[in-house]
Amino acid sequence: MRDVYAEYQNRKQTYQKKLQEKSQLVNRIGNFRLLTALLGIFSFTLSIIYLNGSSAVFLLSAFFILFLFLVRKHQKITEECNYLSSLVKINQKSVDRINGDWKDFKDTGEDLLDENHMFAQDLDIFGKASLFQWINTTTTYMGRQKLKEFLLYPCQNIEEIKKRQKTIIELSSQIDWRQQLQVEGTVSLVNNRNYLPSKELFKWATKEINSIYTKPWLVYLIRILPLITIIVILLYFFGGLPFYYPFIGISLQILLIAIGYKDRTEDFSLTQNHAPTLKAYKNMVQLIETANFSSEQLLELQEKLVKEEDTALEQLNRLDKIVDAIFHRTSQMYLLFNILFLADYHLKIALESWKKESGNKLPNWFDCIGYVEALSSLSVLSFNNPDWNLPSFTNEKSVLEAKNLGHPLLTEDRVCNDLIIKPPTSILLITGSNMSGKSTLLRTVGINLILAYIGSAVCADYLNCSIMKVQTCMRVNDDLDKNLSSFYAELLRIRDIVKEAKQDIQVFFLLDEIFKGTNSQDRHIGAKAVINNLRQDGAVGLVSTHDLELGALEKEQAGIKNYHFREFYRDNEIIFDYKLRPGLSPTTNAQFLMNMVGIDTNDD
Template sequence: MIKAKDFYENNVEKNSKKSNVLLKKINIISWSRLIIVIAMMLIDYLLYKADKYTSLIFNSLFFISIFIGVALYHNIKLEDKKRIDVMIDINQKGLKRLSGEFRKSEDNGNEYLDYNHPFISDLNIFGQNSIFQWINSTVSIGGREKLVDLLSLKENLNKNEILEKQCAIKELGEKVEWRQKFILEGSLKKSSDRKLEELIEWGKKKGSMNFITIIISCIFIFINFSSIFLAVVNILPVSFLLLVFMIDFIVIKFLTKDINTDIELFNNIKNNIKEYSELLALIQDEEFNSNYLKKLKNNLSNNDISCKIEMKKISNLLDWIGDSSYNAFYLILNILIFSDVFIMRNLALWRERNGDNIDTWLKVMNEFDALNSIANISFDNCDWTCPSILDSNEIYGNEIGHPLLGDIAVKNTFSLKDQQKVALITGSNMSGKSTFLRTLGSNLVLSYIGAPVNAQNFSCGIMSIYTCITTKDNLEESISSFYAEILRIKTLIEACKRGEKVFFLLDEIFKGTNSKDRHTGAIVLINQLIKYGGIGLVSTHDLELCDLENQDKKIINYNFREFYKNNKIHFDYKLRKGKSETQNAIHLMKLAGIELI
């Protein structure tokens, strides 16, 4: 973390100095532009008063040329400052990840919260103070959605692929400058949040532009320039020229009526194409060592087709497309040389060559975008460890901490292996039971996406995660929190019966019923989970459940404790073997001022 902190701080400091220097230059250039205009107007006025009109024209042209040059230089410096300011923001976000200020980020993925998902709502995957909010630095919509899919564990988990992803994440973590350049390029040219499914669909279309359309366009272009020449030499009146242009406009509308949708599509996404062209070029130009990244990159080259070259071609083509509704220059250009027709013809030829590759190329870019976010974990936490992926349904590790708590996380050692299948976690209120369940669950999720985990060492099998930690009433469906808990447990049991390798995290199960039913139900549930091959943790206040350890070697007890100092309750949040020997409910009531008779 110290290494990452130094890197981010040095970059913020270095780029802030550059930004300040550029700001001074930009201000000087801005004043220079004003001085040039004033000087031109003053000298032109003096020349006008002296009746030196030829000198006035040359003087105006001279100053206008200088003004244009200075304006272009001004735009270059503005663009340079914009890039530097984006880089400052990227590194400041890195510092916020380290300090915990990432919680202030507006993009927390709250829309992806799914209370029907086996674990999303319980493990802080999305929403406020979530893993998504912590690591997300994606610059494309597809990359963001890919990150969501990875964190939701939607893909089938495979040991070899997880191990390959670990190497990929580690490599990308070390390529922090390349990742920041990726984020920079993806942040500069953003246009809209328009998805690119329409581009993919366009790529799948077949057919090219009608050859007759090209012939007709060429004929009218010849007529245009012939008419202009004849009008210049006074053979044709200017009014005839206007008539020719009006006819051109009608002909263009007729010839492009079948491709108007495509023209509109490219008008809307040409900035996205330029952005994605830059990102794909970055990927293709970079050398990768890990097999997973190499395989991803290889999808960008197919025989004699290079994604970088082809995306540059379509990006350059789209630079010529202008919205004739708002761009007078493009309207004139379109009328003179039928630019819409020829641009769309070239795009059709490009589609014949590359249309089937668009989807693949974008998927590669999206996955790199998502993996770059996960690589933030690797770079920011160099003292974390890559977990060992086991073939057996086991989980154990030393000094395991919650990934979102950073330096304040209290770390614990835990083991559930060999014949042990269920860990009963007891302890008083606020002692750390629920947090520990979330600690194991969130580190499991990180393990499965190839990220390092907050532990000294960590080993786990590949299992389906099911949780029941926080249940809510659903007034629309008339479901109480207790019944919602029953439904989640039902889903868990069904998964076990289907033969899934299940890892469960159950917090104070059946808390919505009386103590006798809760005790009986818990025993039945635990026995069923063991019977059908599930392993996991159950936290409970029911100390009698701990007697199960003596009856079944597959059950083991752990506990959290509290202690009192100066009549105040304190917790060390340390996990210990055995059942809890303390309770604090009555003491907490007394501390709150509630008189107990």
Template structure:
């Protein structure tokens, strides 16, 4: 069964389940209304015809049955809603196969200033690698996914990711269940920085004072006194004095509780999703060491996170004025639950960041696994150690539809080497460079690549392909390109044995100046880079540059070209060895009406 057929089949299956649970939901709604009416009628009948004890018994039974029906009703609602989410997930997967993305997240919030390749390779944006991969829903997962594709991993980590992704790829039921569990809670996308700031802050010293530690037991006196007042055994002023004492005690801790809630309240709703996801992780059996290692770190997370959710939700009840007066003041609610919150932090503060990171990593692994499952013809790259190695056969761009994708072979081995790509306008030079670079990024993230075979070493991709002028900075596009090339030169100069070699991609190098300066500048840059450990690709219209270095062993010339057939330009986008000496600018200008 193809991925498309799988997703379509699952969508139909979940649609049938939604219809099933919707019927149950409606039935329970009717039953609840019927039960309420019957309880009221029978209770009234017993009240009129028999002792009050019978009425009370009916009410107790009726309320118990009603609460049971509410629980069942909510469970059916949850199952209905979860299957609705699963329908949406599979529809999203169907759309992804055609590079149509339903989700709005672009990842642009995680862009790093002056990043080595993010802007040129469309790592983020509406049609981007991030959108192609992203199946995360927590804030931590979204941020970690961006980090994986922005920064290459080390060899051992890449290999471990490959194994984990391969195993998870086959677990489509579990993967989609994991994703759906997160999607059901909207707050799961909230940033966790304030929660972690609260978690990492020193223990609150105010609540540790003996006044509050003793006062927490005061409601055991106050509540019986209130009951005695209601029954007429004690005067009202005693209750009033006790309430005033409670109010004075609560006032002293009011600000600390408010600050703690401000840091945790927005993320409180997400705790349910974190608990559900961690529960799914712990319950699943894995084979790969990386997955089991992550699982071991989260074994106790679910009950602890549920406890935190319960504390936060109950503490947040203080914002209801009626609750605060009727329950909050008599029970010293703020103190009771603020002490529980501080005790929770003391018990789990070291574990909470680990739990959130593990959940995030499983989401990222799930993103790559979903991409792996959806593209069965793509392969796991071979990662080699040392130097500069890049070998690929039938290499294609993963964002181009298979029906339109043109694959090419390429090989670049050794430090200080340059591949010059010449060719006519629109022939595919820039797309080819992006094809090579984006597959290297995927390979070094742990993902699959769009190729028949692919081998590369751990490299640091660096691109200079889009140089935009800036009115704000007062720079032209040419000067912006010079600044980018300066960044490359500085980075290469600081590269040592502890860093990966630079793999650069320079598109239409120095295009903003005259042909003589362009040629001399490109020539000087190539000779300078040749003396370093960096290797890479340069595309240019400067055929003299290719001719000049054609006999040099550290340079290899490749080209793209076009043909004229029946007065139309035809591009085959096939990479050929050698320098291209045929260009099409005049034909293109004629086609738009410029008389040549």
């Protein structure tokens, strides 16, 4: 089995070494650039004093060309440094994932959490120390949203899941490509954002175009008028044409520039603001378009980018050239250039033409990028955990078989258990004392089922299951705004699960400490009724409880089995092994824990 930790460490060290070499080169070029500028000024001054003007201009031109070359070289190597720096950070985060230090990652996905979702809050899908925080490698808004969709709405079709499994296997083996895709997004992140924006770009790209700039007569006018004006200027200087002819031509062009100048400038500024993001998306599209994929799902995504006569990359390249040209507006010489050639109009015409032809396609391209990013995040699980396995699925109902099933997020001191639910058994009743592992077992089963249904590897030696809809009732709090007690909120949640169990898709439920907010008699009666309803509607699941009397259901109702966790005592300390055993719990520990924290339970 490969040593994933060592692989990430080696990659990080390799990139750190390259980064150090490039950084030293950047410093040397920076110093040489400064020296070139000083020598150029010095040589020009001496040439003016001791030589002639033409020699001075020649020397100044030579040094200026060398200076520009060094500027471009410095810029290029600085970009390479940024790229390498991002690779170092990506591999360090990968090391942190392996070491269990991922809970400090900045993007917890807390903003994506829907507290009313059927399992997200109970299974730690989003938020601090969540599945999202652990696996997320997306850098774009669409990638983040697509990963959210994967996690909240798992696939319910076996063939689709198998297609995604093949995709994840392929991406898992392509660590260089995955990290390259991540770098392209990471190097362009600004203002401490967690991801590249998309909404603003969609709004900009799909905004209704200013049709005046796509009118053929205006396009011809903007091409012909500067040509006429320049001819008139040349005739004035070399052909004796009266002054007022070039004056009229230039004045007319200045007037045209003034018309709509503010709106054009605002649009150009907006385009410039999006330039780094657009370049990042373009580079990501290029990676996807040119990749040599073999899995069906990735080929389908690739097809969406190349199916047009002009591929997405070609269309984004055209936009990139327009944006680069817009940046020249900041040059001091641009004003004169604009007056002579109506450059603003040429840029605006090119921009509006691009929007008309390609603007509405931008969301679809970005959606493809997001989909690939989300799949890449899932593939990290497979790569980082070579001892995990892809689950299998059965068309038979009410099946969940797992061997050495562990909680994915417990990267240290993980205890695994075997679990079997298959007809005639449909419900496992889990008993055990406080802190023995009941709730963790429920979350272990739930989160692994979600991973299975989204096409990921699972934390188990083996897992085979039916397609079921996961529903949970575990963390239920009161709601002061809605005037709901925790007990009533739990009732409403369980009501929804019972309703869902009557629908077409089989429900897999996880009920933790059912009806713990009421008295023991009502809790017992209510729990029996709920379990009976769910069993009769064909639902499958686990129920944890402290109510040992519920264990009698194993004999009273077919399809229910008792399992338990237990604790041991050694040197006046309580010890848990977190191993699941058949039968009812034979032990309790509440009084021991009370005495341990200083609450005396002994009768006087």
